[in-house]
Amino acid sequence: MYFEKMLPLEQKYLYDELITPSLRRGDFDAKPMVLLLGQFSTGKTSFVRYLTKKNYPGIRIGPEPTTDKFIAIMYGEDERIIPGNALSLDLDKPFTFASNLGNGFLTKFEASFTPSEILKTLTFIDTPGILSGEKQRLREYDFPECAKWFANNSDMIILIFDGFKLDISDEVKEVIKALHGNSHKIKLVLNKADQLTSQQLLKVYGSLMWSLGKIIDTPENIRVYIGSFWEQPYKNSENEKFFISEERELIEDLHNLPKNSILRKISELVKRAKFLKSHIFTLEFLRNQIPTFGREKKQQQLCENIRDVFEEISKIRKFPITDFPSPSCYGKSLWEKDWNRMPPLNERVVQLLDEILTRDLPNFMSMVSPELMDVNLNEIDNPFDETDNLEWTIPQEFRDQMRRIWNDLSPNGEPLGGGQLKNKMMETGATRDQLKLIWKLVDLDKTGKLDEDLFILAMYLSKEAAMGNVPNDGPLPALLIPPSRRLQ
Ligand SMILES: Nc1nc2c(ncn2[C@@H]2O[C@H](COP(=O)(O)OP(=O)(O)OP(=O)(O)O)[C@@H](O)[C@H]2O)c(=O)[nH]1
Ligand SMILES: [Mg+2]
The missing domain is CATH 3.40.50.300 (P-loop containing nucleotide triphosphate hydrolases)
Structure with missing residues (x-):
């Protein structure tokens, strides 16, 4: 599916050149x-x-x-x-x-x-x-x-x-x-x-x-x-039974690795297809902005404000802002290109990507055996969980704003530790003691790291605390917990 359908589009729309290199067979077979x-x-x-x-x-x-x-x-x-x-x-x-x-x-x-x-x-x-x-x-x-x-x-x-x-x-x-x-x-x-x-x-x-x-x-x-x-x-056979059960669990965890890895790969492809779609919209938008004279200056100006460009496309196309790649991906290489020569938007291409997202990838997911679907789904970002529809107290606008910050902090989406998030949380104006309490409340997995949703929650609580609404020491109200976490 990737090599036949997605790769030709990535090459045509310079996705591999401007955003991230194409995947290779080794990436799938590994x-x-x-x-x-x-x-x-x-x-x-x-x-x-x-x-x-x-x-x-x-x-x-x-x-x-x-x-x-x-x-x-x-x-x-x-x-x-x-x-x-x-x-x-x-x-x-x-x-x-x-x-x-x-x-x-x-x-x-x-x-x-x-x-x-x-x-x-x-x-x-x-x-x-x-x-x-x-x-x-x-x-x-x-x-x-x-x-x-x-x-x-x-x-x-x-x-x-x-x-x-x-x-x-x-x-x-x-x-x-x-x-x-x-x-x-x-x-x-x-x-x-x-x-x-x-x-x-x-x-x-x-x-x-x-x-x-x-x-x-x-x-x-x-x-x-x-x-x-x-x-x-x-x-020493004192703990024999315990050692045997430890070994069994270790082997089971090793056996689960490939299954988790398939789900992760599908998840990555979903993200890639969404980014490719928003990239194609972006190229079309940029092309239409080019004036007859002063092309270079206008290109530079748009590149410097690529965030605003994303916002505008997101509104026009009704395409979630979270489905755009990190603005930092669009570096000098985009500005240096002649946008008039960029391939124009083709509705058939958009349709094809929609088919990939709504038919091909979910099909792969269902081909994965039911037993496989059960494996550690908690740990996996399942792209077909419609968690966005569930109510979350944090306003959408705030979430979008934080997601953009998150994309810059963690371009590959990896959870981040206190060292990397401390400064952003302190910028909200919350005190050290408040932040200490907030971290304790939001580090739900007790891993010392926050993923994107937990980061949004941490920033929301910090901003509120800075305004005098300090959270209680107890468990968080259910509606504040990110919907993705409530399913677990
Ligand atoms: N009692 C016991 N001894 C072990 C066990 N595993 C390995 N050994 C012994 O520990 C020594 C080192 O084993 P290796 O498997 O070569 O250890 P290694 O970590 O690969 O060593 P390096 O390659 O030098 O880093 C050998 O003499 C093994 O016989 C074990 O589970 N229990
Ligand atoms: Mg060795």
Whole structure:
């Protein structure tokens, strides 16, 4: 559907050139990636071997620092290894981003193919253990920076700790800090727990939370799987049942990843189709504004006020302002183009996009089995939830205004933490104490991050508080809760 219907339109209307690059086959075919990180010898490679039930080509396991490369473990009927340089150039593989990480890194990156059942649905990224002190710094590449790139492109990040030798070095902390922005993907594994008594285990767990509390906002909210993830029998069977159920849940969560990933991809396509539609309206509007003389000046002026242009098109076309891409996407490249040469609006094209939005994409959604529809829908932005029709106390105009601010703050729509939102909330004039209370009330998921709707709510409460309407400490009135949240 994308390659036959949407891509030709994106190319015709320069969407790929002016807004965001076109999608490639690799973007659709890529399996969800699970990134494994941790101090050396915590059992990352053994974890992969246990779940894949295979020795992947090039595997090395041992008590010393052993894995010395970032290794993508992928499904392949024939066992083989592809080096990093080739991977970074292969458009059908999801690793083109690795070319940003330099040659020093590419020699320490490879993909290892092996026929394991779980790899039909997932790709694991095994990584070299994080070393302490000089040894870590002597690496030919910037480890935290590379971990960050892989984290950005992964669906789940598993941080593995050795319960028997819990040692969270400064270097490990540095890597965890580099995951900022991806913290919602983090899961923790407290490995080798079978070597501990229940009492020791409790102490280790407490100490892990305490250490992480200094680096991650709310470590208690992150799922920790406790157990011993390798083939050997448990050394201490005291907690056997618990370890088995932990393992079962971890495997279930891994199995759910591809399903969530499909829904997320459909959701992204819906957003893309809406942006493309508003982009086509925008080009047409701009073209019609061009005077016979003084073209360049007028173009520059319109580009500088692209927000107002969106507002006007939104009114004329009755098209929601939220379906326009972030104004920051339209940079100098738009102003430099000759708008007279832009392809004109064609109603058939608009019809085609409407068909995609109202027929093709919902069809995909229903092709996804009912069981799939149930999977973690809470976590997923389901584009077909008609939540907009539900009543929300916050006035529409205020919401639209905040959505525009949000699009600038978070162009890719990721939830944002206090550091990124603090200034905007303080600009409302609310006091620090009021803002502290408001944050506590609106951080419904207790993740230390707000999504778009929660940001709107936070800004609304802050503005009201600044005017003397300070909210109560208790739960928020139902009509103030964003409708998207009431469904959960
Ligand atoms: N008790 C116990 N030992 C384990 C477990 N997993 C791995 N080990 C042992 O821990 C040591 C390190 O295992 P690896 O899988 O190589 O650890 P790693 O994290 O990949 O190490 P690096 O690649 O060097 O970072 C080996 O001696 C393993 O036999 C486990 O679940 N329980
Ligand atoms: Mg290893």
